[in-house]
Amino acid sequence: MPSNAGQTEEAQQLYKIRHSSAHVMAQAVLEIFPDAKLAIGPPIQDGFYYDFDLPRPLTPEDLEEIETRARNILRGDHHFECREISADEARSLFANQPYKLELIEGILASGTDEYGQPLETTEAPKLTTFRQDAFEDLCRGPHVHSTREINPEAFKILHTAGAYWRGDEHRPMLQRIYGTAWKTPEELQAYLHRLEEAKRRDHRRLGKRLDLFSASEAVGPGLTLWHPKGAMVRYLAERFSLEAHILNGYQLVYTPHIGRSGLWKTSGHLDFYKDSMFSPIESEGEEYYLKPMNCPFHIEIYKSNQRSYRDLPLRLAEFGTVYRYERSGVLQGLTRVRGFTQDDAHTFCRPDQIGAEILLALRFSLYVLRSFGLTDFTAYISTRPEAKAIGSVEDWDKAVETLRGALEAVNVPYEYDIGGGAFYGPKIDVKLRDSLGREWQLSTVQLDFNLPERFSMEFTGSDGKPQRPMMVHRALFGSAERFFAMLIEHYAGAFPMWIAPVQATIIPISDKQNEYAAQVAARLDMEKVRTSTDTRDERMQAKIRDFELEKAPYALVVGKREAAEGTISVRSRDKGDLKSMTVDAFLELTRAERETGKPVKLD
Ligand SMILES: [Zn+2]
Ligand SMILES: [Zn+2]
Incomplete structure (x- = not known):
């Protein structure tokens, strides 16, 4: 949610530009719809939005007019002026704005800000507004000094979406208008280009087009149905990961x-x-x-036996499906769901083993992720939260230092999230920057000072006395669902060959070659190459076009000549036309690509 604490000056100015743009857009909307009811309008990453209750659905023409009017307002030299108002003043100023009134009461009752979000302050509630031109909004700022600081040519209204008031499906459905604002028109253009690219790669859109997954109203929101092609990608990814786990000292469990x-x-x-x-x-x-998490089950497995110092470390791994309640209003594609599968592992070890175990968890995670062609990682170390952390400051400092040492050893750039840790221990989050420069949360290595206590876990030390083991939670993909969404968007649906559901599409030029095509398929089948054969009564060009849309890594075209010579004409998704060759030559050519997902033991 909106916060501009700890940002660079550059980022703070953009924040102010976008926050101020939201106010200007709201002014433009009120000019067109004087009866509009205003909800909230925060700056967000790359832009801003504002939620409105309007007498009718907005049309594309409305958005154009809002944009024109907003740009006109920006061309004026309107100053943003702040004032503090009393509760009664606020109630009368916003008498016709029921959503603002609700926010005002929230602020007065303390505990929320002008966006209805919890406040982390103990100060007495204060009501402030910002006014530019003829528009005054309940707001704490900060804003630019004048609309002149916002380039009208770097401001754009984007689109609308439905949004429930306070994200609650029992409250009114509002119209949310998204917009963006940048410092220069060039920055805006670059952003719009990235947006187009993101739309083209959107996993929800590609998931449907490539027939990978769906959700069904009948089953329920946020519950994913994996179709055969999506399930094949997941199976291959999981099989690789599971085998790599076993090779590297993890033991599989099911719970x-x-x-x-x-x-x-x-x-x-x-x-x-x-x-x-x-x-x-x-x-x-x-x-x-x-279960919302797998941890207690793994702990019960630990506790099912007497453990001695010689048995540790014990590393238990599971692809465990968990269920977490989220409001239906916030569910989204594969990234916000109610049921998902964590590739979870829990390590139980002696205190003297913790450094080595964290390093292993980290090295292993990076190795698995890199096997998917992912390379651009940044790690974040979350440290002790101010309030109600368990464990002493010294314990935390020592643990954070261990995490930092592990990150130094694997040579991944890292930053600190000061005070961002869970109350029960510090953690490392590994985030991936994808091909569009967006960050995805993937692996987490989390120390836990809490659960070993709660479950009274023990092992017998070398002195024969009972001791408390240490515990590390580790998710690698994070969730199978979100990881798949990331893979789809990162690769725009064109998966690396080793996880592609169809690795080669065989295309006979006419039905006279169907029999030869079947022989080619049988030969590839023996080598476990996943093929599909396009025997439709379609023109070659149409078949090639569909191959390109389906994004299989290779098309193998077989015509009269190929059938006579015993060859295939190879077309690569990434490299275009290759020459014709024997099936054996094709197998040799693609061996490395196909074997990427062969697990190894790290040394
Ligand atoms: Zn504001
Ligand atoms: Zn856990």
């Missing part, structure tokens, strides 16, 4: 989807995480919860 309420009481989930859990299932007078 159930539900567990007794007592388990979640012990783990603390029912005290601290209940809002993200689905309502319990009652059976035989007992309550069971769908």
Whole structure:
């Protein structure tokens, strides 16, 4: 949510430009719809939005007019002026603005800001407005001094979307107008180009077009159905990852989807995480919860046996499907879902092993991610939160230093997220910058000072006395769903050959070559190459075009000549036409590409 703390001057100026642009856009909307009810209008990454309750749905023509009017306002030299107002003044100033009134009461009752978000301050509530030209809005700023600081040619209205008031599907549906503003028209153009590219790569759009996955109203929102092609990519990715885990000292486990309420009481989930859990299932007078995390189950496996210092480290790994309650209004594609599969691992070790275990978790994660052709990582170390952290400052400092040392050893650039840690321990988040420069949260290595205590975990030390093990949570892809979304968008659906659901499309030029095409397919099948044969009664050009749309790495065209010579005419998705060759030559040519996902043991 909006915050401009800790940003560079450059970023702060952009923040102010966008925040001020939101106000100007709202002014333009009010000029056209004097009865518009205003909700909230924060700056966001790369732009801003404002939510309105309007008498009718906005048309593209409306958006053009809003943009024209907003640009006209920007051309004036209107100053942004701040003033503090009393509660009564605020109530009368916004008497016709029910959403603002609700926000005002939230501020007065303390605890929320002008966007309805919780405030982290103990100061007495204060009501301020900002006014430019004829428009005054409930706001804490900051803003530019004058509209002159915003280049009208670097300002643009983008699109609209429905948005529930406060993200709550029981509250009114509002019209959200998105816009963007930059310092220069060139920056705006570059951004619009990136947007086009992002749209072209959008995993929801490609997921449908390439028949990879869907969600069904009948099944429920945020619950993903993996279609055969999407499932093939996931299977290959999981198989590679699982085999790599086993080769590198992890042991696989499987655990159930539900567990007794007592388990979640012990783990603390029912005290601290209940809002993200689905309502319990009652059976035989007992309550069971769908698991939001796998950790307690892995801990129970640890506890199923007496452990000695010689048994540690114990590394348990599972592709575990978890369920977390999210409001239906915020669900999105594969990135915000209610059920997802974590590639989860928990390491239980002796205190003297913790440095080596964190390094292993990190090296291993990077190795697996790099096998997918991903290279541009930044890590973030989250440190001790100010409020209610458990464990001493010294413990935290030591642990953070261990995390930092591991990042130095794997040579990944890192930054600190000061105070951003969970209350139970520091962590490393590894984020990937994709081909469009966007960051995706992937791996997490999280230390836990809490659960070993809560579950009274023990091992017998070399002196025969019971000791507490240390615990590390590690997610590698993060979630199978989000990882898949990232792969789709990073590669624009053109997956590397080793995970492509169809690796080669065989295209007979006429049905006279169908039999030869079947022989080629059978030969490739023996080498486990995934093919599909396009025997439709279509022209060659149409088949080639569809091959390009389907984004298989190779097309193998077989005509009269190829059939006579026992060859295939190879066309590469990435390199264009290659010459004709034997099937064996094709297998040799693609060997390295096909074998990328062969797991190795790290030394
Ligand atoms: Zn504002
Ligand atoms: Zn965990």
